Amino acid sequence: xxxxxxxxxxxxxxxxxxxxxxxxxxxxxxxxxxxxxxxxxxxxxxxxxxxxxxxxxxxxxxxxxxxxxxxxxxxxxxxxxxxxxxxxxxxxxxxxxxxxxxx
Numbered sequence: 001x002x003x004x005x006x007x008x009x010x011x012x013x014x015x016x017x018x019x020x021x022x023x024x025x026x027x028x029x030x031x032x033x034x035x036x037x038x039x040x041x042x043x044x045x046x047x048x049x050x051x052x053x054x055x056x057x058x059x060x061x062x063x064x065x066x067x068x069x070x071x072x073x074x075x076x077x078x079x080x081x082x083x084x085x086x087x088x089x090x091x092x093x094x095x096x097x098x099x100x101x102x103x
Contacts, residue, residue, distance in 0.1 A: 003094055004033070007103055014039040031103065035087055040064045043073065050074045052101065054089070056082020076101050 001011055014022055026045040033052035034040055036059060043051055051068045057079050068075035078097045081088035
């Protein structure tokens with residue numbers, strides 16, 4: 001999170017928010033970044049964000065790529081190491097990918 005916060009990202013635990021608060025958060029987002037999971041479906045409420053999805057290499061699923069594409073949003077995937085469904089992030093790789101994306 002320190003790497004992301006240095007680049008202006010905020011951390012949110014969506015399950016702690018009401019549906020209305022989640023909608024507002026995504027409506028105001030310029031960039032939506034997070035691990036593969038149901039919370040990314042909230043991109044439906046966004047205007048025109050860049051969607052950055054993090055995957056453990058053990059779980060590569062295209063649902064949110066397709067959703068972003070249908071909605072006309074830019075999409076980037078960052079594949080990380082993984083143990084089962086858990087991300088294991090190499091900080092140098094994350095920084096490199098964020099630089100490549102322009103974040």
